[in-house]
Amino acid sequence: MEITLTGVEGLPLVSEGDDIAALIVDALKSSNMELLDGDIVVIAETLVAKAEGNTVDLRRIEPSSKALEIASRTGKDPRLVEAILEESSEILKVGHDFIVSETRHGFVCANAGIDESNVEEGLATPLPEDPDGSARRILGALQELTGREMAVIISDTQGRPFREGAVGVAVGVAGISPVWDRKGELDLYGRSLQTTRVAVADELAAAASLVMGQADEGVPAVIVRGYPWGHLRATGSARELLRPRELDVFRD
Template identity: 55%
Template sequence: MIKIIPIRGIPEVKYGDDVGEIIINACRREGIELQDNDIIVVSQVIVSKAEGNVVNLDDIIVSKHAEQLAALTGKDPRHVEVILRSSRKIVKVKGGVIITETKHGLVCANAGVDLSNVGEGKAALLPEDPDKSAQQIRNRIRDLTGLDVAVIICDTHGRPFRRGTINIAIGCSGLEPLWDRRGEKDLYGRELRSKVTCVADELASAAELVIGQADEGTPAAVIRGYRYE
């Protein structure tokens, strides 16, 4: 049986905080006993806060390009400037949405620059190296508990031609993000030729059911019972 357990009671995270230790302390307060092979799903925003990837919009000098896009989209020009600085290129602009390719190679709205859950007048950028961030949190949990867990850093993304957003994995450590089933047989003996499942995305999306994106104040969750490699 797969269980998804919210990790509540995580305090406001600030620059320099130890996310791994914060998660362990919250688990202890909530009576959650972590186990080997648990999967810890962590919202990107607390990782960005701890790593200092938060900017004050009042400190941003706005370029002419940002002003033009702001007029086109109705966004705050300072927000647009941060989006541009976080992007390799603009993929599409339509309505109030700016789709970009981030410096990580992700294609998403607003380069993943988040104005929610960071305080008035601030914006959170994506972690510079989400896989490294996940590895550091995993190592810290192992140092503090002796347990071997997997860690996924998640963020909310939209989907082409689909309404609504879902959580996806932007970084992970301790598990293979893809499950390649090509070469296996289906129920009728037909060989699978293109079946590659993004397990990390599916786990991140499942965790969002208890993490939430509004005022839940629950930026992490434990997934238990899923067998992974």
């Protein structure tokens, strides 16, 4: 098997109302490239949030007393803390420089997924309001423009319990099942797998993040080519990656 990761270069800075699918297709044409059947397009959530106008102007926020209290414990800007509170359904842990919360989507991550990087000074981008819906709209537009069968993953960069560093994860999915359940298959010694479920969408998002980078690389979209995902073709939803609360052994 050979899998290639190709960054979509030449994308402009995105503004509210921009057509992400058209921008990707045009950028690829400028590089003498095109989308093919079986491609998976991984798109950074910041790009989607900006195109959808889903940004927060921190300068206009009036922090609440709760935000001020948490800010004093974390050293974070009280206005950012207030934005985190507004995007969260529950605050899980507050430390000397971090806030871990559950977002309104059900994702458990730092700062409710709010990102201050790669956006204008004073602004921040929360996760898209409906990441799966955003992925479906972009997928539909890409298929209409190209006539190709493909999948779309919207990715974010998040930390993980008990491990240093951040990795790309899928927050929105369209056209592919994000989880590959391999229960019942045989291992090398003929034993039947009992619990093996592979978070394929997260693995693809993490691989794409190697090309996207985290600083000034300017590559918010990556084409994954060569991964055989035909058996995973489905409407898909990133919510399938969320562990049910009753099985969450890490939460108090």
